[in-house]
Amino acid sequence: MARRAETIELAVLGLLHEGPMHGYELRKRLNLMLGWGRVLSYGSLYPTLKKMLRASLIEESLATKTPGTPVSKRPRITYQVTEAGTREFERLMSEVGPTAWEDDNFDIRFAFFSSTDMEIRLRVLEGRRTRLQERLDRVQTQLSITQKEVDRYAAELQRHGVESVEREVEWLSELINAERNGTPHHQSQTTAPVAPPIRPPATPAADQKL
């Protein structure tokens, strides 16, 4: 993954706006946030924090948590954003352009959407949607020109991929509508509420659902 360093910085700044945190916790929150695929390693997070310290985007304060003990040899370090960090966060969040709607970047930006204007939100959402549609088009045209005997499984993989992206486009469309109407999203479910985390142990009949 190319430009993730920037993404991590943005995420750290965003999370620290919720209050001071130390590295370990930061990592957990981060992994919960975008941890659907890879998880962030310490070897990646701590150097980033150091870098951000040097850039004065964040400050550290050694927490003397337990008042009895005389300050441990290995102190917990709590980080907080500086003013410069806040400004940088705002700058990054109001960026519109490819960096905002690429796969990784989009997720993190979306998670902190509350910190931006609707105008920006709409532009990012629409940018993302356009990007996905371009992907769909590219695949569809390439499939139509190639058209050689397709393997069953390869074809099924394609189909599933297209379906997933199409669904994400629909999701974005809903969000865009919600933004325009000022509607808080997903109060009205279109699909049946996905209440109990479906778990077919070995004999799943989960297909008739829809």
Place this chain on the structure above:
Amino acid sequence: MARRAETIELAVLGLLHEGPMHGYELRKRLNLMLGWGRVLSYGSLYPTLKKMLRASLIEESLATKTPGTPVSKRPRITYQVTEAGTREFERLMSEVGPTAWEDDNFDIRFAFFSSTDMEIRLRVLEGRRTRLQERLDRVQTQLSITQKEVDRYAAELQRHGVESVEREVEWLSELINAERNGTPHHQSQTTAPVAPPIRPPATPAADQKL
């Protein structure tokens, strides 16, 4: 992305089983196959091919395409699998275990499922499903213990993530069923056929669809 080198090798071996190809074409096919996210760069593909040549997994043959011209200075190189390559491919494809059902690896393995026994296919599909369910569980439990005031957008992102993974679990379940019944998959559509690639230009009303 950590172990992609192996993945590329597997993909190359698989694709070359469909017939000889040169690097450029290989790259195009590869990007169409797993190109939903990142695209594979030449700087990654050609060194891999060289490496595979050295390992005798593939062979090159300089195509003297146009019989008139005396062999161009820059010849097209066509690659084909060797016997060793075929064996390696079969070995890799019959691997069951984490490497088989991690995000990247799974896709490529699935695409070449025709080259394996049903037994292996089932094990890989089930392994993948279990992996995804673990992810769901982890997130769900972590959400239940954290339970602090969640931001609207962060929550929506979570919800969407969970929904996507749940849907992939359902997809896998269908495939597993199909394997067990010997049914060719997705002849019977459960959702309406996704015929025209929905494209809401600026005023999308694509929500009422379902």
Place this chain on the structure above:
DNA sequence: GTTAGCATGTAAGGAGTTACATGATTTT
């Protein structure tokens, strides 16, 4: 004749994971 796409490569560099190393605190 010139733009666009086909085709093959290499070198430098960045980004991040793995593995290692250490120690504190909480739970069982």
Place this chain on the structure above:
DNA sequence: AAAATCATGTAACTCCTTACATGCTAAC
């Protein structure tokens, strides 16, 4: 008291992307 988990780091290494460099071939 052991095991798990919290907590902080570093160094080496791998993988891959970016950018560059070259040249052919088809279309406009």
